[in-house]
Amino acid sequence: MAFDVVGKRTVRKDAVAKVTGRAKYADDFFERDMLVGKVLRSPYAHAIVKNIDTSAAKALPGVEAVITHEDLPRLKYATAGHPWSLDPNHRDVADRLMLTDKARFVGDGIAAVVAVDTLTAEKALKLIKVEYEVLPFVLDPEKAIEPGAPVIHEERPDNVLGASNEEIGDIKEDFSKADRIFEGIYETSIVQHCHLEIQTAYAYVDSDSRIVIVSSTQIPHIARRIVGQALGIPWGNIRVIKPYLGGGFGNKQDVIVEPLTAAMSLAVKGRPVRYALTREECFIDTRTRHAMKFYMKTAVTKEGKMLSLHMRPVSNNGAYASHGHTIVMSAGGKFRLLYDFNSIKYEPKTVYTNLPSAGAMRAYGCPQIFFALESHIEDITREMKMDPIEFRKQNLISVGKMDPHSEIVVRTFGLPECIEKGKQLIKWDEKLKKYKEQKGTKRRGLGMACFSYASGTYPHGFEIAGVRIIMNQDGSVQLQVGATEIGQGSDTVLSQIAAEVLGLPYDMVHIVSQQDTDITPFDLGAYASRQTFVSGAAVKKAAEEAKGKALEIAARRTGLSIDALDIKSARIIEKKSGNEICTLEDIAMESYYDLVNAAPIDGNASVNMRTNAMAYGVTFAEVEVDMETGRIEVVEIYNVHDSGVIINPLLAEGQVHGGVSMSLGYALSEQMLFDPGTGRPLNNNFLDYKLQTIMDTPEIGSAFVQIPEPEGSVGQKSLGENTTISPAPAVRNAVLNATGIAINKLPMTPQKVFEEIKKAGLL
Amino acid sequence: MFDIVNIEKPDSLETALKMLSHNPDLKIIAGGTDLLIKMHNGTLENAALLSLRKIPGMDEIRCLDDGTITIGAMATFAGIFRSSIINEHLPVLSEAAVSVGGPQIRNAATIGGNICNGAVSADSAATLLAYDAELRILGTEGARTVPIREFYAGPGKVNLKPAEILTHVVIHKTGYSNTSGCYIKYSNRKAMDIAMLGVSVVCKAEEGRFSDVRIALGVAAPVPIRCGEAEDYAKGKEISYETMKEIGIYAVKASKARDSWRASKAYREHLIEILVFRALKEAVIRGGGVHIGEL
């Protein structure tokens, strides 16, 4: 397919607005007499709130309201940003109150103050007296499921939020046929998204007596529903507006501050109240990435064919359900379409603990599962003295493979080509030879890791997208999408698709970046790497509708049939000759002002996407390990992706840069730490939480294997989350190659590596 | 929003001292990069501040006729690592200065604030110790000079009386002439991080032997320290791989490393040994001339 706009390195729609500061974020909006909300948080990991005395806080001048659980509706709600399900068995677990009467982690919200400014609010918080009955707590999920462990939610006395047991094929039989059986345990740690813009919202009651919430959210339509459920008010009485957003990575695919912000405004009779978290609060009372521990057992033939896999993940969910068990289940569905196992048994368990709640984070469980899988496979190839790449290649699935549970079919499979490309980029064979016999203090090594990922949530989730296109008098269009731009670039690629279909130059597509649930077509928002694939389909449909209307007018004018006409560069042309008939502007003017036939051109589409497309990729990494200090330096790293047609290479490379750097932090330095004696966070700030800086980030290489996906509206598949899945295991495998040391727990901090080097007797 | 009730901006040291002695609650603010963190954390409330910014000349870096170098307390780390005087005579301080935070922090953070804040991780501290720096302190009763070795009183505590201002850091010619050195900041990140260990080495060599070795460590004890035993051991020793390795081992003796969630005692002690060796080796290479086998 030849494209005019798709596939081009067009400049982001929001680039100029963002670098000049013209782009407005939630905190850039002001209302007259805006008040400030602040929350009092539990100092205990697990405690019953016996009594709260707010009288002194209320008496402080400048304090407008103090609220506790007693002032709020006692409606437990689910915070996960999933579409609502008409099937009660398919809903998220509703276990949260806006303010609690039982603290389940250090930082759980107990009371809220609304005051004239932040300092007054903070002073008032100190005046609130809370009497707690302190309870024993548990941080380790494997301890939490032992009999007699502290019960975190009365509704689930065993602390198990979810447990599954899925079997495909017959693992017993395959294990009995195996020549070799390998076992391994792999662990990841709790990390956070670290979006630049922290959760922030403000709410007020408008002239129509409805609640308006301006929020930094990925999911305005879903947020509206959840606010309605939390407050017990009709959903139509709520309006959510989402302006420019400074990053979300899944942490804003959850409804965290909006319900309480609305409740704060209601507590002061609808006056505007801003509730913005600090970074310290963001670390503890938003969401984290689930730490998971994987017990792996694999059956292999002596030729190196993987017959069967038995995987048992234990997922540490923290105090409240949020996305809960869905994460480990979703990841379990995605890895099955990579290697061609005869049989798989998947037994995940998601467990409540007295820690901050885990939720959605870029790639939704896959950075965990692929760390385990790709480390485990590497260990198998070493044990069997087989080439790690050849071993993987002979076990890959092929086109046509279908997952028996989800019934997702692989229609395009570019992974083998990705692997070849990556091998060449990093000069695999040449370097491996060179690094064979190293003895010095600094040792180099190479590693790689593969992954598979889906495009959206179908069939587990429901995938609806809405788009409206309105053509202006000059032939340009406004594009309104329900999909949210959160920095990932969806406004840009959706504009490219619209321009492509409509035959318009890119700059004649004006994207309406702000979503407003009163106005914006219904769409679920930004998550699951769904926008380009799912919302892209809706854009194409709406654009085709608008284009059809324009051509209809042109046909009426010329007497030619619609099929004989096309739009190119905002001109109506005769397809065959390519001759220009008139400008699109002529047609648009006629659509507005023709005395008889006037009907402005538009397109409206709602697409319910009932298909999915598997995307693939691989990371190749080269590391240098300082054998004395244990420090790992990533020297070179490449991600090669099979994401179908790349709509904008510039943005695709940007996704790779961001995803890889996020994964390098996860691999090497990031982890949230808690005091085992109290459950208190030790490093909920950017000094002590070691998010990598640009100085720590190597140059990141990217490449794409572009096989058009038949189900993608222009051949595309997912990419955004994919980029952050395979770097960590690739780095881990490179360290193994360099040193002979297998590190099975993330992050691979210098101290940890030093300890392993020492244990191995290499120091 | 910071909890600041008032800020004074005197334009001379005399006025500043007067204000400080009248109001003992006044807190000196220089670049504010430590102080604002304390306000953010709530450890400093209702702050009444006295800024040194309007006092002229407090950021000057000078080389006096006798070779003494004076660094104004308000000199920023950006100013220090760009100063030709510092780069020519105190290159290790320049190396320490440029390791601080990131560009924005270095533009605001002062050397005076770094020292007076008393943090054991202060990046300038180890190097100033290694250069045998002195601190000039002005109070209502006049000026006094304290060797930086005697300035640190405990974790986050320095020997500064209420109405006293640090005006200069002074380094005598004997402290730096004919030396070479190296600062290694060991931290998790390459920028925007505090040291897990800071090692500063300044040494002099004569005819293939160490004539003077000064080794200072940050984050190896409750306060920045010098490694006396290692220095004594090094004196007069032949410059070789073995002696430098040995000096690294001796350096650990001065430390009082502890286990903490940031790093274990074992790892810290190991780092001291390795990094003192590496800093020393680098210092010798920078000193030039000496050929040392395996290095």
Ligand SMILES: Cc1cc2nc3c(=O)[nH]c(=O)nc-3n(C[C@H](O)[C@H](O)[C@H](O)COP(=O)(O)OP(=O)(O)OC[C@H]3O[C@@H](n4cnc5c(N)ncnc54)[C@H](O)[C@@H]3O)c2cc1C
């Ligand atoms: C993001 C960030 C990164 C940082 N990175 C580093 C780093 O890498 N390395 C490092 O060492 N530090 C680092 N710091 C800490 C801080 O920047 C330094 O310690 C800095 O040198 C403090 O200087 P200041 O001028 O900002 O001090 P201020 O905050 O103004 O003052 C600090 C203390 O010293 C007192 N004081 C200041 N000047 C005088 C004076 N002349 N006389 C008497 N008392 C005085 C003040 O009363 C206060 O108690 C970092 C801080 C931040 C926020």
